Amino acid sequence: TEQVTVPDLSSRFLNEGMQELSRLGLDVGSIQRDYNDSVSDDYIISHEPAANARVAKGTAVKLLVSKGPRPLKVPYLIEKTANEARSSLSAMGLIMQQEEENDDEVEAGRIIRQDPAQGVSIEKGSTVIVWISSGPLLSTVPAVIGLSEKEAQTALEDKGFRVEIKDGISGKELYGKVVDQRPEEGASVRKGVTTTIWIGKKASAGD
Known part of the structure; x- marks a missing residue:
């Protein structure tokens, strides 16, 4: 029986390897597939008989083919x-x-x-x-004391704060204006928190 040398098919594309075996008169035996980090999908990892073995024509060569890296x-x-x-x-x-x-x-x-x-x-x-x-988004509380209720509310809402409005007793010159605020101006506070402003009002007769 005529003998042929098994070629080195490792790292060859599967179809290419099969054509090479056919050209030499060798058969393709079983094809097993396995994951391999260094050999690409559909490329031959190894074969049996190994490269350079002398075998009879018609011998079946078993191929181990890569499925690519293990997912x-x-x-x-x-x-x-x-x-x-x-x-x-x-x-x-x-x-x-x-x-x-x-x-x-x-x-x-x-x-x-x-x-x-x-x-x-x-x-x-x-x-x-x-x-x-990076933690909550902070905003700096603007100074609103002395502003009208509407001006103060706009200034605070523009900075991302909610606004609660309360009455605060004041002298006549601050009626309708902000007389106090919490948190204080310049504080770094998380956006969306409620800030409180007190609007100047005359003390009621009963106080």
Whole structure:
């Protein structure tokens, strides 16, 4: 029986390898598939008999073909710190990209959301984006003492605050004007909180 030398098919494209075997008068035996981090999908990882073996024509060569890198499941990263998340991803061979975002609920320095989400299958070397809380969005309380009720309300609402209005006793020159405010002017406060202003009114006769 005529003998032929088995070619080295490792890292060759599957169809190309099969054509090469056919050209030499060798048959394709079983084709098994497995994940491999270094050999691309549909490329040959190894074969049996191995390269350079002398075999009879018509011998079946078994092929082990790559399915590409094993897909990885993205871990749950919400509320982890950036360092914790980076360690987890790095250990899996994944890359972390970090963005920042204000958040009223999640403390500064912890992850608010992630993309891809937990459980999604991705390849090794892929990037996972995480958004890190930079804490609540703060706004500076403007000075409104001496302004009219309407002016003060507009100034505070423009800065993102809610406004509660109460009566405050004052001298005649401040009737209808803001005589006090809480929080005080210049304070850094989370947007959306309620600020209180007191509007000057004459003391009632019963007081």
